[in-house]
Amino acid sequence: MTAAEIRTLILAALALGVAALLPLTGSGYWLGLGLNIAMFTVLATSWALFSGPTHYISLATAAFFGLGTYTVGLGFETLPYWSLVALAGILGAVLAALVGLATLRLSGVYFVIFTLGLAELVRQVITWAQNMSGQKGLYVLTDITEDHIYWQLVGLAALVYLVGWLIGRSRLGFALRIIGDDEEVARHSGIDTARAKVLLFMVPGAVAAITGAMLAPRYVYIEPALAFTPMLSFQVVIMALLGGAGRLWGPLVGVIPFAILWETISSTFPNQTMLLLGVSFLVIVYVLPKGFVGLIDTVRRRLSNREGWT
Amino acid sequence: MRSTAPVLSVRGATKRFGGLVAVNAMDFDVTEHQVMGLIGPNGSGKSTTLNLISGALKPTSGTISLRGTPITGLAPQTITHKGIARTFQLVRLLPSMNVRDNVVAGAVFGHRRRWGAEAAAHADALLDRVGLGGKGDMPVGQLTYIDTKRVELARVLAGDPTLLLLDEWLAGLNPTELRIGIDLIRSLRDEGRTIILVEHVMDAIRSLCDRCVVMSSGSKIAEGTPTQVLSDPDVIRAYLGDDDD
Ligand SMILES: Nc1ncnc2c1ncn2[C@@H]1O[C@H](COP(=O)(O)OP(=O)(O)O)[C@@H](O)[C@H]1O
Ligand SMILES: [Mg+2]
Numbered sequence: 001m002t003a004a005e006i007r008t009l010i011l012a013a014l015a016l017g018v019a020a021l022l023p024l025t026g027s028g029y030w031l032g033l034g035l036n037i038a039m040f041t042v043l044a045t046s047w048a049l050f051s052g053p054t055h056y057i058s059l060a061t062a063a064f065f066g067l068g069t070y071t072v073g074l075g076f077e078t079l080p081y082w083s084l085v086a087l088a089g090i091l092g093a094v095l096a097a098l099v100g101l102a103t104l105r106l107s108g109v110y111f112v113i114f115t116l117g118l119a120e121l122v123r124q125v126i127t128w129a130q131n132m133s134g135q136k137g138l139y140v141l142t143d144i145t146e147d148h149i150y151w152q153l154v155g156l157a158a159l160v161y162l163v164g165w166l167i168g169r170s171r172l173g174f175a176l177r178i179i180g181d182d183e184e185v186a187r188h189s190g191i192d193t194a195r196a197k198v199l200l201f202m203v204p205g206a207v208a209a210i211t212g213a214m215l216a217p218r219y220v221y222i223e224p225a226l227a228f229t230p231m232l233s234f235q236v237v238i239m240a241l242l243g244g245a246g247r248l249w250g251p252l253v254g255v256i257p258f259a260i261l262w263e264t265i266s267s268t269f270p271n272q273t274m275l276l277l278g279v280s281f282l283v284i285v286y287v288l289p290k291g292f293v294g295l296i297d298t299v300r301r302r303l304s305n306r307e308g309w310t
Numbered sequence: 311m312r313s314t315a316p317v318l319s320v321r322g323a324t325k326r327f328g329g330l331v332a333v334n335a336m337d338f339d340v341t342e343h344q345v346m347g348l349i350g351p352n353g354s355g356k357s358t359t360l361n362l363i364s365g366a367l368k369p370t371s372g373t374i375s376l377r378g379t380p381i382t383g384l385a386p387q388t389i390t391h392k393g394i395a396r397t398f399q400l401v402r403l404l405p406s407m408n409v410r411d412n413v414v415a416g417a418v419f420g421h422r423r424r425w426g427a428e429a430a431a432h433a434d435a436l437l438d439r440v441g442l443g444g445k446g447d448m449p450v451g452q453l454t455y456i457d458t459k460r461v462e463l464a465r466v467l468a469g470d471p472t473l474l475l476l477d478e479w480l481a482g483l484n485p486t487e488l489r490i491g492i493d494l495i496r497s498l499r500d501e502g503r504t505i506i507l508v509e510h511v512m513d514a515i516r517s518l519c520d521r522c523v524v525m526s527s528g529s530k531i532a533e534g535t536p537t538q539v540l541s542d543p544d545v546i547r548a549y550l551g552d553d554d555d
Contacts, residue, residue: 171418171425178415181404188364190390190419190469 012161020154023147031146035218037259038153039211042160043232044240044251046207049164050200052245053176056108059233060099060115063122064092064205066228068212070126073138073222081142088213089206096205100198116230123228130224137223144217152214160207164248167200176200234277235262241284244293253292315378316341317473317504318363323372325358332358334528335372340473343502347515347536350525351549356508357399359525360475363506364396365389376473393421395471399478401458403450410446413437413464420469436464440494456487463494474498474505480514492517512540524548
């Protein structure tokens with residue numbers, strides 16, 4: 001490990017430690033905001049692990065998230081909570097593998113549409129199943145508090161960063177960067193591109209399902225429209241791209257301001273959240289194609305050029 | 311160890327695109343340490359033939375074998391693992407990576423695999439080898455045209471392939487670069503590499519190839535030493551008649 005890597009590791013551990021202290025403030029507002037930030041950090045960072053290097057835009061987050069939520073909702077009375085979280089991760093990975101096998105040979109456009117359709121499909125299936133059994137939703141009554149959920153998410157975030165860092169240094173991560181640059185070259189360099197993409201797509205699938213499982217007790221009452229809301233998928237994409245999907249820490253830089261803005265707008269002008277989503281999208285396309293990370297890189301380069309550093 | 315079996319043998323390889331027969335029942339062998347020129351007018355099916363060998367396209371019919379084992383229709387990555395590496399007629403580099411990582415890309419997943427410091431050292435040695443010593447940290451966007459070709463060559467060499475497919479590697483070079491390019495390929499030949507060279511530059515064909523296969527409209531029309539095929543009336547007619555097609 002280089003000195004820079006050790007410094008990053010220490011900083012990350014410190015940041016994590018500080019983040020874990022948030023519930024001690026005893027403020028419901030800060031805890032709620034922290035929960036959202038932790039949740040979206042986990043979702044957007046794992047999303048970018050796959051979509052950053054491959055440039056495949058996945059709108060399947062809600063499908064995996066809802067799958068995890070329902071795993072807990074259906075199973076919490078019979079199985080221990082922790083086993084359900086693990087089960088959700090496995091189910092998410094399996095669903096991602098199936099989706100990947102079916103779609104990752106297709107071009108990017110088909111992939112986007114398929115992933116969006118997938119969340120809708122799963123939602124319709126569950127709605128139909130519930131109608132058959134005469135229920136509308138599920139009660140998830142546990143003694144898990146918001147503090148617990150928050151700590152779980154912070155722990156999951158640490159895990160996601162660790163996995164992302166390891167993938168970045170692995171052959172799989174390198175293969176994905178090559179695929180993102182030129183898939184034809186990747187294949188002719190000996191990379192099984194379909195396998196690499198499916199393997200990596202399983203990571204955000206598992207993580208989003210685990211996140212959904214962790215959040216289920218917070219909702220108390222879950223129904224398909226809540227667990228599989230397509231809004232979640234769009235929020236994750238926007239935050240990841242706003243921050244910058246090319247770096248491990250990029251999505252976090254998008255999640256924090258966006259989550260705060262979202263919280264503020266939805267509490268003062270509850271009908272304008274779609275507007276925020278739209279405006280953010282325009283900002284990404286026209287102003288920040290490489291996200292805040294790209295902006296930071298440009299500023300740094302300008303500074304170092306002007307002052308003759310390096 | 312000397313093997314008499316050809317490194318590559320192509321039998322009846324055919325590729326149809328709808329009604330067009332781009333490659334028509336091609337037969338040829340490439341033996342160890344041989345540089346085989348695959349020549350012919352534009353559109354005669356040379357690149358398509360390379361695509362069939364490298365796995366970029368699947369043949370409509372026919373067989374292709376590497377040291378006696380069929381590789382017909384396998385995926386490109388599998389064929390790369392088995393030891394065939396290629397350059398592209400239009401250079402393809404990895405734009406987000408520096409020169410060294412472009413070469414490392416060929417070293418990690420190829421015929422012989424390396425990783426980490428070993429792969430980086432191997433890439434640097436190959437960069438020296440193709441005349442790009444010291445340029446490993448450069449972004450590929452800043453390279454001159456011939457240097458982009460050198461990076462691509464280093465990348466395909468990085469997996470230690472047993473057979474190298476070069477698709478018009480010398481095309482588009484200016485006269486000075488052409489000399490350098492021909493010398494570079496000659497040095498590969500002198501190392502005893504087995505190469506299929508798709509080429510238009512006559513000087514290169516004469517000085518580099520042991521044998522040539524000439525294609526016209528998808529079919530083989532001649533085969534032999536460069537001197538033989540270049541004086542063959544059918545070959546001359548095919549080249550001169552190029553404009554009429
Ligand atoms: N992917 C493809 N689809 C349809 N036609 C193709 C394709 N690739 C090549 N061809 C056609 O096949 C013929 C041979 O092309 P090519 O192998 O590129 O020739 P060469 O490399 O000898 O110039 C040409 O007529 C070309 O238009
Ligand atoms: Mg060609």
